[in-house]
Amino acid sequence: MTDLTHLNQEGEAHMVDVGDKAHSSRTAIAESCIKMLPATLEMILSGDAKKGDVIGTARLAGIMAAKKTSDLIPLCHPLALTKVEIRLEADAALPGIRIQALAKVNGQTGVEMEALTAASVAALTIYDMAKAVDRAMEIGPTRLLKKSGGKSGEWSAS
Template identity: 65%
Template sequence: MASQKPAVLTHLGPDGQANMVDVGEKDETVRTAVAEGFVAMQPETLAMIVAGNAKKGDVIGTARIAGILAAKRTHELIPLCHPLLLTKVSVDIAEDTALPGLRVTALARVTGKTGVEMEALTAASVACLTIYDMAKAVDRGMVISGIRLVEKTGGKSGDFRAAE
């Protein structure tokens, strides 16, 4: 999959004013985006979360739901994003002992006129923030990192896959 950069910034008019892009003439296609992020933490914090012993409750389950809800509300959080009728949102959270910490992978899909990259990125970001919030009482030194678009398919600009 190739990466293509637009020749111009699509949200800026000729006068430099920010505008929502008119997608009315675009074709409806199936569009999918996958984003990821990481929360690094102390090994003891990771063990507590995986064992389900966090004081605030099920960290992984709560973060998954928070990410899904965030994807659905992206247009309310990010200026100039279009509201989308998402057909699929999933948030997977896996233990990564090499960090140590948790790897968050979010997928968003729509059949529509504009992409879902921002929805996937928002889902991954909010899931990571929720993990931090729920475990901060025992580990304020957690680090959220690596929020990025991993891949996207569909639409006029074509497919994209991030370098490993």
């Protein structure tokens, strides 16, 4: 019916069987941005947010989210992640914060969704912790930057 792997012959959603696929080292890097008022960025960077350490909390939330991806995205396989790293950098040009999430696994399926989920949840956590002073914050774009491993090999965004 289609080339989409998550649809069967009848067009119904199903979880792909990866049991016969070879194990390989797989990595994915995703990013998200959260734009905000310059004063909000300064508040976060100075550590003056009433809810506490925004950057540290967002980093932990991203790591936790990567580990819970299969609980959130219906057809994702649970993975034994070997590494999750969240980098948050202030960007005055946005103004806001750029988030990069790296996920690694030695397994039979990729970690793109884990990296994307981690970046997204880190951005949402920043929003939650700073919304009292800036409800107009904007999240996005969120996108995959790079992936490696598996049958399809290397891929990088242009």
